[in-house]
Every structure is written in structure tokens, then in C-alpha cells.
Amino acid sequence: MCxxxxxxxxxxxxxxxxxxxxxxxxxxxxAALSARHKYLERVAHALSIKLKEINKSYITCLHDYLEPTCLMQAYRTRTVN
Incomplete structure (x- = not known):
């Protein structure tokens, strides 16, 4: 448990x-870059509220699952741009 x-x-x-x-x-x-970013921030905020309702151990597992995806996306973004 966390x-x-x-x-x-x-x-x-x-x-x-x-x-x-x-x-x-x-x-x-x-859409313009800033508009997309603001939209994603709102989506992420709504998702984080939902995530807080979920069991703590599940959140940890979810984060462990998403982290490699996030790192891969960051790597691709850096190598492409």
C-alpha cells in the first residue's frame, strides 16, 4: 500500500x-497548440479526480503500467522533433 x-x-x-x-x-x-494543451489539462484533471476514487494499490499498478508508455512517448517525441 502507498x-x-x-x-x-x-x-x-x-x-x-x-x-x-x-x-x-x-x-x-x-486546433492551436495552446488550445489542445488546455483541453488535455482539463481531461487529465477530470481523470485524476476519477483516479482518486479508485483503490490506492490499483493506482500504483496503473501508474506502473502507464510509466513505460509515458517514457516511450517522451522518447519518440524527442527523437522525432
Whole structure:
């Protein structure tokens, strides 16, 4: 089980990962970059609220699952741009 601090950190990191991953999937959208970023921030915020309702151990597992995806997306973004 996570401590409360670890849980908050995990939520924050998972939220960042979700934003980054979603952004990678909609890069081709016609909207302006800042508008897309703000939209993703709102989506990530809503998702993080939902995630807080889920069991702490599941959050940790979810984060462990998303982290490699997030790192791969970051790697692809850096190598492509």
C-alpha cells in the first residue's frame, strides 16, 4: 500500500503521463497548440479526480503500467522533433 504522500505523487505523475500520452495521440488535430494543451489539462484533471476514487494499490499498478508508455512517448517525441 502507498503512503498518502506516495499516493499523491503517484496521482500527479499519472496525470502528467496521461496528458503526455493523450497529447501524442492528437498531435494531428487542427486546433492551436495552446488550445489542445488546455483541453488535455482539463481531461487529465477530470481523470485524476476519477483516479482518486479508485483503490490506492490499483493506482500504483496503473501508474506502473502507464510509466513505460509515458517514457516511450517522451522518447519518440524527442527523437522525432
Amino acid at each position: 503512503t498518502k504522500r506516495e499516493y499523491r505523487r503517484c496521482i500527479a505523475r499519472t496525470k502528467q503521463c496521461i496528458v503526455h500520452t493523450l497529447y501524442a495521440y492528437i498531435e494531428a488535430a487542427p
